[in-house]
Amino acid sequence: MSIQKEIKWKRLPLSTNYAVAYAVKDLDVDVVAAYPITPQTTVVEKISEFIANGELDAEMIHVESEHSALSATVGASAAGARAFTATASQGLELMHEILHIASGLRMPVVMSVATRALSAPISIWNDYSDLMNARDASWVTLIVASAQEAYDTIVQAYKIAESPDVMLPVMVAYDGYIMSHTYEPVLVPEDPSIVLEFAPKNYNRLRLDPDRPMTFGTIANPDWYYEFKYQQVVAMKNAYRKAIEVDKEFGKVFGRSYGILETCCLDDADVVVLTYGGLYGTFLEAIRKMRENGVKVGAARLRLWRPFPAEDVVRELGGAKMLVVVDRAISYGAQISGPVAMEVMNAFYGDPDAPSIMSVVVGIGQRTVTSYTVREIVDYAFRVLERGRVPRETLYWGVRGVKYE
Amino acid sequence: MSSQAKAKKRYFKTIPQIPRIELFAPGHGLCAGCTAGTIVRHLLKAAGPNTILVEATGCVEVSTTLYPYTSWRIPWLHLAFENASAAASGVEAAIKVLKRKGVLDPNKPINIVVLGGDGGTYDIGFQSLSGMLERGHNVMYVLYDNEAYMNTGIQRSGGTPKYAWTTTTPAGKVWPGNLRNKKPIAEIVAAHRIPYVATANPAYPLDMLNKFKRGLEVEGPSFVHVLQPCPTGWRFDPRYGIKIARLATETGMWINWELDHGEFDVTVPVKRRKPVREYLKMQGRFKHLTDEQIREIQRMVDEEVERINKMVGREVIGPVEA
Ligand SMILES: Cc1ncc(C[n+]2csc(CCOP(=O)(O)OP(=O)(O)O)c2C)c(N)n1
Ligand code: SF4
Numbered sequence: 001m002s003i004q005k006e007i008k009w010k011r012l013p014l015s016t017n018y019a020v021a022y023a024v025k026d027l028d029v030d031v032v033a034a035y036p037i038t039p040q041t042t043v044v045e046k047i048s049e050f051i052a053n054g055e056l057d058a059e060m061i062h063v064e065s066e067h068s069a070l071s072a073t074v075g076a077s078a079a080g081a082r083a084f085t086a087t088a089s090q091g092l093e094l095m096h097e098i099l100h101i102a103s104g105l106r107m108p109v110v111m112s113v114a115t116r117a118l119s120a121p122i123s124i125w126n127d128y129s130d131l132m133n134a135r136d137a138s139w140v141t142l143i144v145a146s147a148q149e150a151y152d153t154i155v156q157a158y159k160i161a162e163s164p165d166v167m168l169p170v171m172v173a174y175d176g177y178i179m180s181h182t183y184e185p186v187l188v189p190e191d192p193s194i195v196l197e198f199a200p201k202n203y204n205r206l207r208l209d210p211d212r213p214m215t216f217g218t219i220a221n222p223d224w225y226y227e228f229k230y231q232q233v234v235a236m237k238n239a240y241r242k243a244i245e246v247d248k249e250f251g252k253v254f255g256r257s258y259g260i261l262e263t264c265c266l267d268d269a270d271v272v273v274l275t276y277g278g279l280y281g282t283f284l285e286a287i288r289k290m291r292e293n294g295v296k297v298g299a300a301r302l303r304l305w306r307p308f309p310a311e312d313v314v315r316e317l318g319g320a321k322m323l324v325v326v327d328r329a330i331s332y333g334a335q336i337s338g339p340v341a342m343e344v345m346n347a348f349y350g351d352p353d354a355p356s357i358m359s360v361v362v363g364i365g366q367r368t369v370t371s372y373t374v375r376e377i378v379d380y381a382f383r384v385l386e387r388g389r390v391p392r393e394t395l396y397w398g399v400r401g402v403k404y405e
Numbered sequence: 406m407s408s409q410a411k412a413k414k415r416y417f418k419t420i421p422q423i424p425r426i427e428l429f430a431p432g433h434g435l436c437a438g439c440t441a442g443t444i445v446r447h448l449l450k451a452a453g454p455n456t457i458l459v460e461a462t463g464c465v466e467v468s469t470t471l472y473p474y475t476s477w478r479i480p481w482l483h484l485a486f487e488n489a490s491a492a493a494s495g496v497e498a499a500i501k502v503l504k505r506k507g508v509l510d511p512n513k514p515i516n517i518v519v520l521g522g523d524g525g526t527y528d529i530g531f532q533s534l535s536g537m538l539e540r541g542h543n544v545m546y547v548l549y550d551n552e553a554y555m556n557t558g559i560q561r562s563g564g565t566p567k568y569a570w571t572t573t574t575p576a577g578k579v580w581p582g583n584l585r586n587k588k589p590i591a592e593i594v595a596a597h598r599i600p601y602v603a604t605a606n607p608a609y610p611l612d613m614l615n616k617f618k619r620g621l622e623v624e625g626p627s628f629v630h631v632l633q634p635c636p637t638g639w640r641f642d643p644r645y646g647i648k649i650a651r652l653a654t655e656t657g658m659w660i661n662w663e664l665d666h667g668e669f670d671v672t673v674p675v676k677r678r679k680p681v682r683e684y685l686k687m688q689g690r691f692k693h694l695t696d697e698q699i700r701e702i703q704r705m706v707d708e709e710v711e712r713i714n715k716m717v718g719r720e721v722i723g724p725v726e727a
């Protein structure tokens with residue numbers, strides 16, 4: 001397509017939170033309902049500014065809780081509006097009940113999540129415990145790694161959510177603080193109409209309409225409930241194809257696309273490290289340096305978390321001898337407690353050629369992870385490969401009193 | 406408010422004036438004799454077809470929307486138990502902005518109504534209700550009050566009256582039934598200083614219809630609190646629902662009032678009250694009450710009547726008949 005060349009860009013210094021707000025503005029979102037929580041708050045502050053200045057014509061509902069934020073967002077969506085909310089941590093937990101209702105009612109709402117650790121003890125800092133707790137809520141979930149990608153992915157998210165064969169809510173997540181509050185140059189189209197052209201609104205979907213009265217949110221007995229839920233399974237499958245398709249289409253129009261599984265330096269790599277979110281940048285830096293020194297190591301970033309792209313993981317990463325999955329959340333009491341590690345093991349289950357898979361947890365409550373940490377983990381992985389005994393339990397890297405030799 | 410404006414808001418003066426339109430379809434699964442059906446049917450008559458109703462989880466919700474059937478001939482939404490007001494806030498905001506953007510016809514009025522039970526209003530839904538009122542959404546909230554969590558099997562709520570038996574306040578050697586008085590929910594709502602708050606009773610359908618109509622007419626939030634006798638939970642023969650509702654007002658246990666832009670009035674005056682015993686004795690949930698407990702309830706009602714009469718400035722509710 002030739003449109004790409006015609007787009008005039010503004011290059012703005014934006015935090016990821018602000019990039020999300022700009023996308024919401026350019027998408028002409030109709031209703032925003034949100035409640036403050038660190039580190040999400042500046043998304044909503046920026047959107048409020050846009051509305052206050054007349055740059056965005058939307059209704060802002062200053063709700064009294066996150067539970068109400070998502071409820072109002074779903075209500076607005078049911079009435080036909082394009083609706084948005086944003087949250088983090090305790091807020092996402094408080095929404096939990098309505099997460100399932102939003103997807104069960106097939107409402108195409110979009111929510112950004114500046115991921116943050118969960119209480120107790122209270123921590124305002126980053127990890128992915130909040131997002132991973134929402135894993136089974138039937139939301140399409142994308143995890144982005146830069147402010148630009150956040151802008152682009154919010155745009156993609158509405159197109160995925162509102163497509164008739166998906167009709168599911170979408171979450172776009174990123175590292176709280178590490179990304180939400182750091183500034184990067186972001187390209188934003190000077191004329192946002194291109195964004196709406198790419199992701200046009202569909203007011204003709206089923207909605208609360210006195211001219212076509214319909215009942216939303218019924219009760220279903222055992223003879224029907226299962227069919228509702230199975231339709232969500234199918235919709236999730238469709239969302240997988242849709243996410244790939246929309247990202248490609250986005251690339252054609254805007255000149256940027258990300259795929260659903262980003263990879264680097266996989267050729268002849270013995271060890272591949274898979275992670276997600278902004279931390280990938282640190283991993284890339286470390287792994288590129290190690291490559292220069294002849295270490296056969298590669299990196300991968302999971303961008304689509306739900307639906308989980310199992311086939312892509314197997315196809316792309318199956319050639320390594322060892323796969324190290326680095327999580328920033330803990331499923332307490334599980335033998336392998338990294339949520340993404342579990343999923344990766346599941347993807348390779350029964351595959352006789354599967355690589356060894358090692359689960360590592362880092363960055364809990366934003367415990368610092370540097371390129372030095374990455375090197376340590378990779379070195380350890382190579383030692384394990386030599387010894388031939390892969391740990392059957394998750395490694396808790398960087399916690400006091402625990403050392404892996 | 407001028408007396409003219411007041412006179413104007415009596416929209417329905419006789420039974421034949423009640424709209425014939427039936428937007429609440431028959432075939433629902435409410436218990437036989439459930440007065441919630443009566444209330445909802447009249448509510449939809451007052452509101453008409455250009456209405457979106459948002460419902461909290463509870464008896465009415467589960468009994469009217471068993472997939473693939475529905476009793477609702479208007480657009481209807483249910484999300485959860487505690488958030489009907491928040492969901493309705495979203496619906497109202499959406500309608501507003503879509504009208505502004507020309508997606509919906511800006512000249513076509515659409516009523517937005519919330520329907521919630523006492524548990525969904527006094528207790529778990531109170532926060533979202535308060536938020537909706539404070540933000541000034543143009544929504545009418547209708548509370549159908551059967552004085553307990555009926556859908557889950559008659560558990561006590563903040564709307565359960567003193568000494569009533571429920572499954573979580575059984576009367577035993579130690580407990581006399583429910584230990585606390587009903588929370589004055591309509592007055593708490595009124596403290597939000599919204600344009601219109603009223604209490605109603607299905608035994609007085611014209612009064613109830615007029616209140617629904619007025620609630621829909623005012624700009625901003627309104628609240629109508631309706632007493633809803635429940636044969637299953639109150640333990641009475643299903644044929645007596647309306648009779649018990651009427652006794653509630655005749656004994657002064659339930660006073661039909663309204664607060665319209667700050668002006669308070671009792672809309673169903675009672676010249677001579679019947680003793681509360683007549684209301685209580687018809688219901689199994691009060692059958693364990695001692696004479697002393699009944700006297701205590703009578704004293705509480707007497708005091709409440711005195712307070713209301715003072716607020717109105719004349720005797721709208723008379724003394725107990727000899
Ligand atoms: C969060 C949550 N807690 C509890 C319930 C269980 N529940 C469903 S309906 C109900 C009782 C409703 O009581 P009320 O609001 O008085 O309505 P009624 O059934 O009496 O009409 C309860 C406790 C629920 N659905 N959701
Ligand atoms: S339990 Fe009571 S309120 Fe519920 S349907 Fe039966 S009679 Fe009506």
Ligand SMILES: [Mg+2]
Nearest residue numbers: 522523553555
């Ligand atoms: Mg009840």
